[in-house]
Amino acid sequence: MDYFPLFTKLVGVPCLIVGGGAVAARKAAALLRAGAKITLISPVVSTNLQTFIADKSLHHVARKYRDSDIDNAYRLIIVATDNAELNRHIAEQAHALSVPVNVVDAPHLCSVILPSIIDRDPVVVAVSSGARSPVLARLLRARLETLIPARYGRLAELVAKFRGKVRKKISLPQARRSFWEGALQSPVSELVFSGRDSDAEQWIEQILDDAKNAQCGEVYLVGAGPGDPDLLSFRALRLMQQADVVLYDHLVAPQILDLVRREAERVYVGKRRAYHAVRQEEINETLARLALEGKRVLRLKGGDPFIFGRGGEEVATLAEQGIPFQIVPGITAASGCACYAGIPLTHRDYAQSVVFVTGHLKEGELQLNWSQLVQPQQTVVVYMSLTNIDVLCSQLIAHGMPADTPVALVSRGTTVDQDVITSTLANMVKAIDGKEIHAPTLTIIGEVVKLHGSLNWFNG
Numbered sequence: 001m002d003y004f005p006l007f008t009k010l011v012g013v014p015c016l017i018v019g020g021g022a023v024a025a026r027k028a029a030a031l032l033r034a035g036a037k038i039t040l041i042s043p044v045v046s047t048n049l050q051t052f053i054a055d056k057s058l059h060h061v062a063r064k065y066r067d068s069d070i071d072n073a074y075r076l077i078i079v080a081t082d083n084a085e086l087n088r089h090i091a092e093q094a095h096a097l098s099v100p101v102n103v104v105d106a107p108h109l110c111s112v113i114l115p116s117i118i119d120r121d122p123v124v125v126a127v128s129s130g131a132r133s134p135v136l137a138r139l140l141r142a143r144l145e146t147l148i149p150a151r152y153g154r155l156a157e158l159v160a161k162f163r164g165k166v167r168k169k170i171s172l173p174q175a176r177r178s179f180w181e182g183a184l185q186s187p188v189s190e191l192v193f194s195g196r197d198s199d200a201e202q203w204i205e206q207i208l209d210d211a212k213n214a215q216c217g218e219v220y221l222v223g224a225g226p227g228d229p230d231l232l233s234f235r236a237l238r239l240m241q242q243a244d245v246v247l248y249d250h251l252v253a254p255q256i257l258d259l260v261r262r263e264a265e266r267v268y269v270g271k272r273r274a275y276h277a278v279r280q281e282e283i284n285e286t287l288a289r290l291a292l293e294g295k296r297v298l299r300l301k302g303g304d305p306f307i308f309g310r311g312g313e314e315v316a317t318l319a320e321q322g323i324p325f326q327i328v329p330g331i332t333a334a335s336g337c338a339c340y341a342g343i344p345l346t347h348r349d350y351a352q353s354v355v356f357v358t359g360h361l362k363e364g365e366l367q368l369n370w371s372q373l374v375q376p377q378q379t380v381v382v383y384m385s386l387t388n389i390d391v392l393c394s395q396l397i398a399h400g401m402p403a404d405t406p407v408a409l410v411s412r413g414t415t416v417d418q419d420v421i422t423s424t425l426a427n428m429v430k431a432i433d434g435k436e437i438h439a440p441t442l443t444i445i446g447e448v449v450k451l452h453g454s455l456n457w458f459n460g
């Protein structure tokens with residue numbers, strides 16, 4: 001992050017603007033809304049600025065800029081003249097005095113940049129492209145403008161009005177947060193947006209009367225998909241933003257973890273093949289214990305929690321103890337990898353069924369129902385298959401699958417590092433010999449793999 005977003009209080013604070021054109025006028029208007037005490041230096045000024053000068057909203061110095069005009073009493077300097085040399089000179093002076101400076105259209109001279117803002121005072125959303133593309137930031141702002149109702153600020157005021165009362169009635173912080181999330185997703189918001197503030201207040205009073213000081217939290221068992229954060233569901237994202245604590249494992253990509261509420265405590269319970277950082281029973285117990293402490297516990301799992309994810313065991317423990325939970329499906333690796341590799345798992349011409357199996361050893365053996373796998377017109381997807389791919393391929397051939405059946409090995413599917421190796425049952429082991437293959441990997445076996453050549457669209 002090149003620029004750290006920070007909201008600063010400017011009420012009554014001296015700020016300097018050098019320049020008198022349309023851009024200076026826009027910056028002056030924004031600073032005036034924040035209550036800044038503006039001095040503006042420019043021999044000539046635009047019509048908008050004349051209005052501010054006439055109603056004494058700002059102090060105008062009607063002449064060219066002089067070096068003695070700047071000092072460190074200013075908390076912000078905006079430079080918006082059409083003289084690039086002068087702009088650079090003022091920026092250098094400001095840097096020497098350690099006064100934050102913004103030079104219009106010259107990001108390299110700026111120590112601060114001014115974001116595009118959506119003003120729903122006291123709610124303010126700031127959008128920045130890190131000085132890369134102000135137009136992009138403005139377009140995003142325009143989209144957000146349409147999403148955030150004009151009376152959003154009024155809603156914030158209403159929350160502020162009831163905060164003390166809610167705090168008195170609901171002592172547990174988690175329960176309080178839960179109350180507000182429920183209240184703000186109830187008709188209260190719509191009542192405020194439609195101008196019926198007193199009805200909204202009555203509604204809050206009512207739900208506050210009904211509110212129990214709930215002791216028990218909740219567990220969200222959420223499928224995070226195979227890697228690409230864009231594949232998360234809206235519901236997954238919403239619950240990720242509400243969690244107090246998150247338990248995650250190595251299949252959850254860092255970019256996905258970044259989307260979890262910043263304040264949430266992060267607990268790594270990663271399970272890698274042959275190395276279980278935390279035993280499954282311990283994970284089950286931890287989920288229950290944290291929920292019983294009143295926390296919203298996010299159990300974030302790669303792919304889908306109910307496909308080779310032991311999600312069933314985790315919620316079974318919760319169900320036994322009467323702990324509330326929700327389960328959010330995720331895109332399983334088979335779907336994600338197949339789509340991103342351009343391999344349809346079923347296809348009218350090649351496969352009318354698909355089976356998902358695990359290549360994990362049980363008691364040192366690949367205990368698969370081989371005859372069920374060796375069926376015509378069927379795609380077989382094997383999770384956790386890389387270590388035993390030699391046994392897998394040879395057993396399938398031994399059980400009657402043609403040796404020239406196409407096979408794809410998808411590594412780190414759906415991510416920018418995705419790699420797809422295609423071969424046949426007979427040759428796959430040779431095809432990957434000596435290659436560095438990164439986990440996680442998934443094997444897809446069947447005629448549909450032939451389509452990869454023509455349908456491959458994702459370059460990572």
Ligand SMILES: C[S@@+](CC[C@H](N)C(=O)[O-])C[C@H]1O[C@@H](n2cnc3c(N)ncnc32)[C@H](O)[C@@H]1O
Nearest residue numbers: 226303304309332333383384412413440441442
């Ligand atoms: C313990 S299983 C979890 C499966 C997960 N619950 C799902 O629905 O995808 C882990 C296996 O999923 C597969 N897998 C998960 N993410 C993958 C990805 N991005 N690319 C390839 N394979 C993946 C690999 O076979 C890996 O060994």
